[in-house]
Amino acid sequence: MDYVIEMLNITKKFPGILANDNVSLQLKNGEIHALLGENGAGKSTLMSVLFGLYKPEEGVIKKNGKTIKIANPNDSNKYGIGMVHQHFKLVHNFTVLENIILGVESTKNGVLKMGEAKKRVVELSEKYHLSVNPDDLISDITVGQQQRVEILKMLYRDNEILIFDEPTAMLTPQEIIELMKIMRGLTKEGKSILFITHKLDEIKLVADRCTILRKGKYIDTIDVQSTTKEVMSELMVGRKVQLQVDKEPASPTDxxxxxxxxxxxxxxxxxxxxxxxxxxxxxxxxxxxxxxxxxxxxxxxxxxxxxxxxxxxxxxxxxxxxxxxxxxxxxxxxMSHIPEDRHKHGLILDYSLAYNLVLQRYFSKAFQKLGFLKHRSINTYSNELIEKFDIRSGQGRKTLVRSMSGGNQQKAILAREIDTDxxxxxxxxxxxxxxxxxxxxxxxxxxxxxxxxxxxxxxxxxxxxxxxxxxxxxxxxxxxxxxxxxxxxxxxxxxxxxxxxxxxxxxx
Amino acid sequence: MMNKLKHRLLASSGFAASLIAIFAGLFVGFIILLITNPDQAVDGFVTILKGGFTGGAKGIGNIFYLATPIIMTGLSVGFAFKTGLFNIGASGQLIVGGYVAVLIGVLAPGLGSFHWVIALIGGMAAGALWAFIPGLLKALFNVHEVISSIMMNYIGMFMVNALVAETVFDSLRAQSLPVAQSAQMPTLGMDTLFKGSSVNAGIFVAILFVIVLYIILNKTTFGYELKACGFNKDASRYAGINAKRNIILSMTIAGAMAGVAGGLIYLAGSGKFIEIVDVLAMEGFTGISVALLASSNPIGVLFTGIFVSYITNGGFYMQLYDFVPEIIDIIISIIIYFSALALIVRHFFDRYALKSGLGDDDIPAPKVEPKRKRRIGLKNKEVDKDE
Known part of the structure; x- marks a missing residue:
């Protein structure tokens, strides 16, 4: 078979945790291959290994059947591997063109040859229907366009294996459709795509095959067309998940x-x-x-x-x-409020979980007396909430919220906001x-x-x-x-x- | 109890970082000694290590005497830090506080045995006022407190120079008049215990404020709000905390601490007077070092204040070996650099751990009462990817 990239039996350990446990992934030439898993399943670790950010303890990486060594991102670039990170790596007060050539500038006697580069960027953006203006400042264009700049960066470097790390997280529904079209166009031109996500609809829409990870372990590689969303979600979570929300009709009153x-x-x-x-x-x-x-x-x-x-x-x-x-x-x-940005508004990341759980009621009689915090009641209360809402963290109520996963941070906010009745x-x-x-x-x-x-x-x-x-x-x-x-x-x-x-x- | 304390100390990686910084600073200091005067470097270094003990009982007394004002300014800077404010104006607050204390000390001799207490309270109020102004400017007009408090430093210094000349001037020596006997800090017999030193009850006043600030920061809703504002202003606002009020209060309390520092210096009866010179009070800036080294923790400030005083005292004896006492300033500066560096390194390791691509989903269901884990360095640090 013509696999363009194979990652075989990759094992990556971090102190105390197996991030990738004997994981394999085979990417066919010209396919869109989804990598599916929950937060913390080890998707990003695996991609970081491929991108040269981490060195695995065990396992080999092969390109076109030959074993290769990737020690750093420069190596991965050499082998034609490029990545669009979830949070874009762009210089905001540079133009699109300047961002694209950053790091691979062609020069003549120390002077940038911008004209040539611009011509190539325009060519590339027309070929792949990535309508961006090379002279726009990054700070002036939309998130969707910024993503296209990231894609152009990879194309400009002649990358043929493109990794997309949760590319749809910041996009509007329309932009997502656009991106899917672009991805299809890329594979038509012979590029191979690895698509990291946890959204099943998108996989159904665009991917050919899908590899599923759970808690650092390889679960299965499936054909997307012949597998239902229900099966995929079950493989991902490890239990049956209700995709349809189950609810009675509302009976609104006053x-x-x-x-x-x-x-x-x-x-x-x-x-x-x-x-x-x-x-x-x-x-x-x-x-x-x-x-x-x-x-x-x-x-x-x-x-x-x-x-x-x-x-x-x-x-x-x-x-x-x-x-x-x-x-x-x-x-x-x-009035309770679950804010849009849980890091900016919702939580004080350097406070413990307990302190965050009383953020909306530390001033109430139950938790203070004459201005002194009643730590004992705060502790019992937060233990109750942690148990009731199944908030998982390393050290219970004493955990710094910064060190908790996004899902559990959100649970903590939810618990706090709901429990004020x-x-x-x-x-x-x-x-x-x-x-x-x-x-x-x-x-x-x-x-x-x-x-x-x-x-x-x-x-x-x-x-x-x-x-x-x-x-x-x-x-x-x-x-x-x-x-x-x-x-x-x-x-x-x-x-x-x-x-x-x-x-x-x-x-x- | 002792064991619990030990656990606590070990648990804070900040403590370890400070210790490493101190050792590194001393090491580099030794190298500088070697370069400047290789023959006497070892003797000089031993003197630094012996620090305040060099002078026997007198030396020990002087450690506490010199530590008193820098503990207070350290508290001042550290308290503001906790609220996310950088009080660089401790010098100005100190001198204004010192002036008011001297003024009361000289002009109101009829207050009897409470004289020094009232003089100190006066100094405290003056320092508080001096920091209230930058606090107000910050809260109402978003004027950065660093700019305004630096300006308040100079306004305070020149104003006090002018006022001393007008009110409590000793024209023979171009300095303030000595305060009345009743306004001097009581010595509580420490002058006989540590014979020859200038130690007085001021150190106990400093310890009292260490405890008070510790309680405010860790046990009260007010402290909870202050720290919340310091960590995350947006989230504090979201939670309905009145950030403006807290900025003003935090600065005011910080200023009060620096004002007390000024009072304690000039009421000590140790022969220190407000001199009419155009120099900002050093103690204000040493307070920044003390607070940084203590990670702004009030209890930590007590110990780092004593430590800085300890090696500064050692520095005085360095002149015996042909070194300038400024070598101590260099060492302290290096220690501060290293402690900042230690923080950066720790931050870097945290980031590295965060990048590992793991959530805490593989952590079993919540344990309600987890066993106390010793957190040293990175070993048990949680990893998380949602950054």
């Missing part, structure tokens, strides 16, 4: 949150970030704000939770006007960057909260999440609510039309 004519302006831009946004959320329902990233979701959440000021309009919680209340006051009145829970992309098992868990918790009579406002970019979890969908486009839809009678296509502004309905 209005909890009422937003009227909310308008937000910022000093910097003349355009309103939010214009006349009005909606209600009732107890016992999950209302979802759907939309493409950057259409005012952030401003809406900030205005609701008090992180920023409102220019016009009112927010009422259970009939009380909270428009001008402080963040703390809104909290105490019953809120009237309304504002959950912003609560499943971002999490694997199937964790997503299933978070969805279940949200629905349980709903069934207990809480109002939930879910802000999501994932269309399938929008349609499967919510009871009512509000589409936001350029700071306005353009549709109020029933998810049971809406398709992804229709939702997409509203989200891109192609269609709108009159919303009261």
């Amino acid at each position: 209005v909890v949150l009422n937003v009227k004519n909310l308008t937000v302006k910022t000093k910097r831009s003349k355009k309103n970030k939010l214009t006349n946004v009005s909606f209600e959320a009732k107890s016992g329902e999950i209302v979802c704000i759907a939309g493409i990233d950057g259409n005012g979701q952030k401003e809406l959440v900030y205005a609701l939770t008090g992180l920023s000021d409102v220019t016009q309009g009112t927010i009422t919680l259970h009939g009380e006007d909270i428009t001008k209340d402080t963040i703390r006051k809104r909290r105490v009145a019953g 809120p009237e309304i829970l504002v959950a912003v992309q609560p499943t971002r960057g999490l694997d199937v098992g964790a997503i299933e868990y978070i969805h279940k918790q949200l629905i349980r909260q709903r069934d207990e009579g809480k109002a939930i406002l879910l802000i999501s970019l994932e269309l399938d999440e929008v349609l499967s979890v919510s009871d009512r969908v509000l589409v936001i486009y350029e700071g306005e609510i353009v549709a109020d839809l029933d998810p049971t009678s809406t398709t992804e296509q229709e939702l997409g039309l509203y989200m891109s502004g192609a269609k709108r309905e009159a919303v009261s």
Whole structure:
């Protein structure tokens, strides 16, 4: 068989842990090969071995049947292996062209030969339909375009084995479709692609074969066409996972949150970030704000939770006007908030798990007396939460949150925000960057909260999440609510039309 | 109890890092001695190691005497650090505090045995005010505290020079007048115990504040909020913590500590007076070193303050061997460099561990009461990929 790259029986140890335990991976020439596994399954380690960042204890790497040694990223480049990292490695105040040639500049007497390089970049970007302008600054282009710059970087270096590390994590649905097309185009031109992901839909859409890892061990390599998503997820997680969210129809009762004519302006831009946004959320329902990233979701959440000021309009919680209340006051009145960025807002990474779990209530009578923290109650309380929400960490409540995995960090936030028994829970992309098992868990918790009579406002970019979890969908486009839809009678296509502004309905 | 303490100390890799830094600093210091004066290098180095003990009981007393103000300024800088603020203005707060203490000490002799206490409180209030201003500027107008507190240093120094000349001036010696006997720090018999040294109750005042700040930082909701702001401002805001109020309070408390330092220096009755010279008080900057070396931990500040004082005392005797006492400044600087370096190295190793591509999913279900693990270096560090 013509395998372009083979990694055979790779074993990589880190102090105390086997990151890769006898893992093999064979990449055929011209195929898209997905590498599937949960967070911490060892996907990144395996790719880092291939890329020369780590040296494995055991195992061999072969290219076209010949054993090769990769000691550092320069070696991997020599063998035609390139990688698009999850977080792009671009210089923001350089142009696209400058970024692409960085490290492989061709010079004449010490002077850069930019003209030639530019010609090649333009050629390459036309050949592979990667429409980017070589003279744009990186800081001016979208995330999707930045990714294309990363792809161009690999092509410019004549790489033929392209590794994509979770390439869709930061993209909008439209950009994902574009990327899939580009990947197909690349393989047509003879490139081979390794595609690291934990999203089954994308694998189904684009990959030919798929290798599955679980907890550092090789599980199986399967043919994507003939395998169902259910089987793949079972192989990945090691148990049956419900991909479909199971829930009863909602039975909303009284209005909890009422937003009227909310308008937000910022000093910097003349355009309103939010214009006349009005909606209600009732107890016992999950209302979802759907939309493409950057259409005012952030401003809406900030205005609701008090992180920023409102220019016009009112927010009422259970009939009380909270428009001008402080963040703390809104909290105490019953508003919980799972923030979009768990590292920036959600957690104090250098605090212990226990301290993070009481972040919203350390000032309450239960945890302080005359300004002194009651460490004993904090400890018992956090132990309870850790057990109840199955938060896993190295040293229990004493663990520094920084050292916990993303899924468990998110669980900690969820535990904290739910356990305050809120009237309304504002959950912003609560499943971002999490694997199937964790997503299933978070969805279940949200629905349980709903069934207990809480109002939930879910802000999501994932269309399938929008349609499967919510009871009512509000589409936001350029700071306005353009549709109020029933998810049971809406398709992804229709939702997409509203989200891109192609269609709108009159919303009261 | 002792065992628990030992465990605690070992558990903090910061402690190990500081020790390594100290040894490295001493080693490089020795090399410098060898280069400048090879014949006497060994004798000189032994003197540094013997430090304050060189002078016997007097030396020991002087260790505590010299340590007192730098523990206070160390507390000042360290406390602000914990809130994410860099109080470089301890010098100015110290001199303003010192001036007010002297003013009360000279002009209000009728206060009896509480005289020194009131003078000290006055100094504390003045130092607090001097740091309150940069705190306010930071909270309201986002003026960086480093800039404003440096400027406050000079304003404080020149203002005190002018005020001393106006109010408590000893024109013969161009310095402040001596404070009344009742305003001098009590010696509690330590002057006989450590004969010939200038040690006084100031060291106990410093220890008192070490304990107070330790309790504030670790046991109160106020300390919880302060540290939260220092670690992550956005998350603190998200949690409804009033960051502006905390910035102002943190700076004010830091200034109060430096103000007490000033009071303790000039109420010591050891022959130190406010001289009319255009030089910033050194103790303010030594406080930065002390705080850095102690990783801003109040208890750590107590020990690093004593340590710095110890080798500084040794430095005085270096002149016997034809060395300049500034050699000690070099050694302390090197120690600070190494401790910063140790932090960077630790950070680097952490990053390396983070890159290993593992989550903690293979950790079994949560143990509610885990056994205390000794965390030394990297061995048991958690690894995680979600960075």
